[in-house]
Amino acid sequence: MKFIDEYRNVELGKKLIARIHQRSTQPARLMEFCGGHTTAILRHGIRQLIPQNIDMLSGPGCPVCVTANADLDKAIASTHLPNTIITTFGDMMKVPGSHSSLQQAKAEGADIHVVYSTQDALQIAQDNPQSSVIFIGIGFETTAPTIAASILEAERRGIKNFYIFSFLKLCPPVIKAILNLGEIKLNGIIGPGHVSTIIGSLPYEFIPREYGIGCVISGFEPLDILLCIDKLVEQIEGEQPQVEIAYRRSVKPEGNRQALDLMNEVFGIGEANWRGMGTIPASGLKLKRKYQRFNAEQIFSIDPGPPREPKGCICGEILRGIKMPTECKLFRRICTPEHPVGPCMVSSEGACAAYYQYGAN
């Protein structure tokens, strides 16, 4: 059984490209929400294949990138807590905080483990009962259910030394925040694929209703993205903005009930601190009262001091879609994946990393 070639079928791809060219008559500016979309678009050269009057902007959908320095600093400071093991997704290791990075802290002796899932972090807690094990919880609605599951599993197994930072964020509120800022005029949104697998397509209905533009949820293969662009162009040309799913093998309108239930059991909605956008009300997930004993911020006394933003870095503007990575003075010259200044150059979903890696030539 194959899982890749079907979605990279050249014949179908060329047909879609031809149809987009046929349909598109007016300038259109689309924002791909996910960093994964930006990477796929550049990797497969999709920008070169679509009409020049279609402009593609990267959005804020990179969990590592949107983590504010204030939150990152807390995570880095927690590595100095006595008898503590920090567990994190690998992408976070190299992100420069205000004063240091997790990678730097590890080199200086902090006990930091890169894990591939929250369940691995939980296992580390169970295997090291004499240490406190903190998981740095970043991500959107995609990772939140797995983190919720680990909390419930910790309860079930009676693991008492497991804690999380909840820097978790929600997608629809940040889309709304960007549209409210009004810094850029968008004609359509390429909606997040994995997030929507969890939350469904219904939470985006406000986009056509309140802002008069369409949102088409896309997967991450070339055909997914081309189909999504095709649908958005069709909506724009026909002046019929709506929410559509171009990723039906994964996304249902109502989402994944089981995952949503898990998330809602453990987390409540609260404000969140976004890089580049500041605090957005009702855009984050916080542990509910009954799960506060897992809350690392509550349990430990961590004071990282005031955050500092790297000079010259425009990650915040890139995340809002108002600047391109190539417009940054630091891009490629000072800021590289080896020596990143901002998070968008670190994460595999970061716009700067994607532009660096796959270049626009």
Next chain:
Amino acid sequence: MDKTILLAHGSGGKLSHELLEKNLLPPFSNPLLDKLDDSAVFEFSGRLAFTTDSYVVNPIFFPGGDIGKLAVCGTVNDLAMSGAKPLYLSVSLVIEEGLLIEELERIIKSIKAATKEAEITIVTGDTKVVNRGNADKLFINTSGLGIIPPQLDISGANARVSDKIILSGNLGDHGIAVMSQREGLKFSTPIKSDCAPLNKLVSQMLEASSQIHCLRDPTRGGLATTLNELAKQSNVGITIEEEKVPAAEAVRAACELLGFDPLYIANEGKLVAIVDSAHAESVLAKMKQNRYGTNASIIGEVTSDHPGRVIMKTRLGASRIIDMLSGELLPRIC
């Protein structure tokens, strides 16, 4: 009989000698090694190639090979990529105390099999044992000496415009095989490491044509990094075609799952050859006859456009820059 390596096995005393005489020397017995003097001494004339590499792969056993086979093949291949015929090898073992002697024996056996296949002779070696935690089971350093036929000039700086780029087979088998065994990431894959000595493949290629300008094995950093090195060293552009670059279905699937690109995954039994365009087909035909070249193909060519850069034409007809590997969290793979 001890079951594990003790610190005393590296003390230089009786236990060291026992390990040497019982486990390490007999499989490799040859007149130069058997003298047991402080240096191997031999006559030599001609142009020499000399190379060294250290192997720290984790885990030390992986599907398709182990650290011993890797340590021989890696150094043999470095010699072969200069066009040299490998002759002599040194092998140094840094063993963490507690390594099972049975595991060491398996690795020694595998070193022997690899040296036999590559027809290279181990003439000197060393063994050290370090405290638990000061190494990870076993590290191996090998250095190799080879002889280069007269007039042969193979170098990364020799690529010329209109030369063809030949790749000897599927990409990414080694990296994916090793990663599938990594703690915390274990997944089941039919993929085995491609780890193999390529010196005979190279000598057959050289029989087909002397117009082979560059040879390189795309190990760490993968094909993408190797092609970038060659483009920069020769100050030429390189264009490859996505659909011509072979990778096994299972490697492509694993890469999609893990967020990797086969172009950046390590290989230990593949080579890239940059060959005069008039000779490329005959070299390719010869490669296909060798078991390590059956999937060889011409994947692109050298151009005068974009010197120092590698561009790939995608299946859908777009083109994109292929940069060197930059900052990924990869396990120790060699």
